[in-house]
Amino acid sequence: MGKRTTLYNNYLHKAKIVDFHGWDLPIQFSGIINEVNSVRSNVGIFDVSHMGRMNCKGESVKEFLNYVLTGDLLNLEINQASYMFLSNEHCGIIDDLVAYKIDENEIMIVCNASNKEQVLAVLKSYRNLNSNFENIIIDDFTDASGMIAVQGPMSQEIMCKLFNIDELNIRRFRFTQIPCEGEDVLISRTGYTGENGFEIIASTKLSSKFWDKLIYLGAIPCGLGSRDVLRIEAGLSLHGNDISSEINPKEAQLERFVTNSEETLYKQAWDNIQNTPTKKMLIGFIIKGRGIPRINNSIFLNGESIGYVTSGTFSPTLNLSIGLGYVTKKLDPDSNIEVEIREKKFDATVTKLPFLRR
Amino acid sequence: MSQNEIRYSKEHEWVKSTEQGLFLVGVTEFAQEQMGDVVYVEMDDVGTSCNQFTKVGEIESVKAVSDLYTPIGGEIVEVNEELINNPELVNNDPLNGGWMLKIKVSDIQEINNLMTEEEYKNYIQQL
Numbered sequence: 245m246g247k248r249t250t251l252y253n254n255y256l257h258k259a260k261i262v263d264f265h266g267w268d269l270p271i272q273f274s275g276i277i278n279e280v281n282s283v284r285s286n287v288g289i290f291d292v293s294h295m296g297r298m299n300c301k302g303e304s305v306k307e308f309l310n311y312v313l314t315g316d317l318l319n320l321e322i323n324q325a326s327y328m329f330l331s332n333e334h335c336g337i338i339d340d341l342v343a344y345k346i347d348e349n350e351i352m353i354v355c356n357a358s359n360k361e362q363v364l365a366v367l368k369s370y371r372n373l374n375s376n377f378e379n380i381i382i383d384d385f386t387d388a389s390g391m392i393a394v395q396g397p398m399s400q401e402i403m404c405k406l407f408n409i410d411e412l413n414i415r416r417f418r419f420t421q422i423p424c425e426g427e428d429v430l431i432s433r434t435g436y437t438g439e440n441g442f443e444i445i446a447s448t449k450l451s452s453k454f455w456d457k458l459i460y461l462g463a464i465p466c467g468l469g470s471r472d473v474l475r476i477e478a479g480l481s482l483h484g485n486d487i488s489s490e491i492n493p494k495e496a497q498l499e500r501f502v503t504n505s506e507e508t509l510y511k512q513a514w515d516n517i518q519n520t521p522t523k524k525m526l527i528g529f530i531i532k533g534r535g536i537p538r539i540n541n542s543i544f545l546n547g548e549s550i551g552y553v554t555s556g557t558f559s560p561t562l563n564l565s566i567g568l569g570y571v572t573k574k575l576d577p578d579s580n581i582e583v584e585i586r587e588k589k590f591d592a593t594v595t596k597l598p599f600l601r602r
Numbered sequence: 603m604s605q606n607e608i609r610y611s612k613e614h615e616w617v618k619s620t621e622q623g624l625f626l627v628g629v630t631e632f633a634q635e636q637m638g639d640v641v642y643v644e645m646d647d648v649g650t651s652c653n654q655f656t657k658v659g660e661i662e663s664v665k666a667v668s669d670l671y672t673p674i675g676g677e678i679v680e681v682n683e684e685l686i687n688n689p690e691l692v693n694n695d696p697l698n699g700g701w702m703l704k705i706k707v708s709d710i711q712e713i714n715n716l717m718t719e720e721e722y723k724n725y726i727q728q729l
């Protein structure tokens with residue numbers, strides 16, 4: 245038996261459950277295609293309570309986090325969230341995460357479930373290295389809370405109904421806290437689907453209530469399967485597939501999330517990376533024909549092997565097969581490549597990301 | 603084996619007789635549920651000869667690919683072309699509209715290597 249989120253009993257009998265990095269989580273409810281279509285045309289909800297949630301508190305918390313994160317925390321505003329990386333000294337991506345500025349002395353981090361222990365270990369080791377940071381508190385509150393992603397064009401309406409409010413005006417990558425049953429519920433306009441959407445962080449008890457009420461209000465429960473399809477359609481990387489501690493943000497085509505110009509752990513490595521051509525780079529591609537690219541399939545250019553696939557799926561929204569991968573040659577959009585799927589080569593076209601524009 | 607009687611393989615394919623010597627092959631309800639939404643079905647060409655339990659095609663769902671093994675040997679005389687445009691038939695109607703191959707059986711005795719409906723029900727309960 246794996247770890248279970250606070251919502252496990254809400255959906256136990258309605259979902260197909262699989263092991264995901266030690267967690268028992270729903271891979272699908274009604275079916276991946278139906279769930280993807282629901283998020284693209286209506287509203288779907290995801291249990292993302294397994295994701296790591298931690299509060300970092302202390303007077304110099306911004307300076308502390310700035311040393312290891314790639315985002316510019318000094319210029320982050322209160323109630324603003326920002327996507328960035330936890331970087332090692334070589335600029336490898338230890339994890340990708342979202343930092344939320346709660347107030348001047350408190351920043352919340354939401355990171356990947358599979359990397360939470362490493363994120364905690366890295367943050368604590370740097371805190372202990374520098375006496376300026378010794379008073380910083382790092383509080384992992386993952387198990388004391390739940391997190392639900394509400395995604396799709398109807399997400400705003402259903403959120404208003406859930407909280408019994410007339411409107412919910414939060415800009416992208418901003419958040420607010422709404423009082424509800426004696427606690428402050430955090431609502432951010434964030435997500436991992438490429439759709440308009442929100443994420444709710446609340447106590448375990450309230451999260452369970454919210455899940456049931458959202459379904460009662462018409463939201464379609466969605467699993468990890470559709471979440472993966474949606475994020476690939478949106479051209480978003482998954483740590484462990486498309487990015488890792490062996491990949492730097494320039495290779496991953498994610499330089500725009502390295503905005504911190506302060507003295508950092510990775511500054512020298514990043515300066516070097518920026519001044520030299522990369523050996524490999526991430527591309528998106530569309531398969532011509534009836535084949536679905538899968539992880540580690542080889543990518544060819546004029547018969548020569550130039551890379552490998554890191555993510556692939558059939559896209560129900562586009563009705564064709566799409567993938568992400570790394571290649572050692574610089575390829576312009578619309579370049580023709582081949583992807584070898586089970587010993588058969590399929591023609592494919594390099595495509596600008598995201599596959600789906602909203 | 604009488605007309606419309608159905609037999610099952612351990613790989614979750616079914617076979618049932620239609621006209622004299624011709625048998626339909628497809629996958630079971632259990633198999634379609636395990637695979638999830640089917641998006642492509644690739645089958646060997648009409649005219650191909652195949653032995654019992656050998657690979658005759660691939661079924662691709664959103665998340666994974668599965669091989670299709672024929673539960674009975676013979677010659678493929680027809681493939682279900684409906685599945686090219688409507689692969690969801692495999693999920694929605696695996697035992698009828700989602701049939702995959704029509705086979706001219708070479709050795710009817712091979713049926714004895716397969717499970718009856720009741721045996722198959724017991725088999726999947728133990729998985």
